[in-house]
Amino acid sequence: MKYLAFALLFSTSLMAASPEVVQYMNELSKTAKAENSSFSGFDAARGKEIFTSTHTGKQGKPMACSSCHTTNLANAGKNSLTGKVIDPLSPRANPQRLTSTKEVTKWLKRNFMDVYAREGSAQEKGDVLTYIMKN
Numbered sequence: 001m002k003y004l005a006f007a008l009l010f011s012t013s014l015m016a017a018s019p020e021v022v023q024y025m026n027e028l029s030k031t032a033k034a035e036n037s038s039f040s041g042f043d044a045a046r047g048k049e050i051f052t053s054t055h056t057g058k059q060g061k062p063m064a065c066s067s068c069h070t071t072n073l074a075n076a077g078k079n080s081l082t083g084k085v086i087d088p089l090s091p092r093a094n095p096q097r098l099t100s101t102k103e104v105t106k107w108l109k110r111n112f113m114d115v116y117a118r119e120g121s122a123q124e125k126g127d128v129l130t131y132i133m134k135n
């Protein structure tokens, strides 16, 4: 029994996302495959590039995801537009993260606009969520 509890804990910490967010990522994966037949799964390295690279954002200024969330996802960030503190994005540091599909979809939509001045593709969203889950 002890062993089972440990195994369960271990597997959920590996996933680092709630079942509904895992389900959402499965849907993103299907869409990514439909949009690109050579798609073969989400990739944390591509996600890191999406997260840390600088682009011309919605406001016409250079911006990266890490401008607000920093490159250390276990640390608190700071909204570069409003100056407000942002709790850590890492689900390991902040168990509230990646638990609500509603929150995740709302913020990904808004934050991709902030940084890329467009919405993210299914593959980009899945890659960046995979990166966040692993950090």
Ligand code: HEC
Binding pocket: 050, 051, 063, 064, 065, 066, 067, 068, 069, 078, 079, 080, 081, 086, 087, 096, 097, 098, 099, 100, 103, 104, 107, 108, 111, 112, 114, 115, 128, 132
């Ligand atoms: C202008 C500042 C800013 C930028 C740039 C930004 N974010 Fe955010 N992000 C926020 C704020 C503010 C929240 C919501 C407040 C909170 O949840 O603490 C948030 C929330 C999120 C969440 C919700 C997580 C959850 O489950 O609660 C995700 C995922 C996320 N951001 C990813 C990204 C990604 C990916 C990028 C780059 C495409 C990005 N952010 C760029 C400010 C930013």
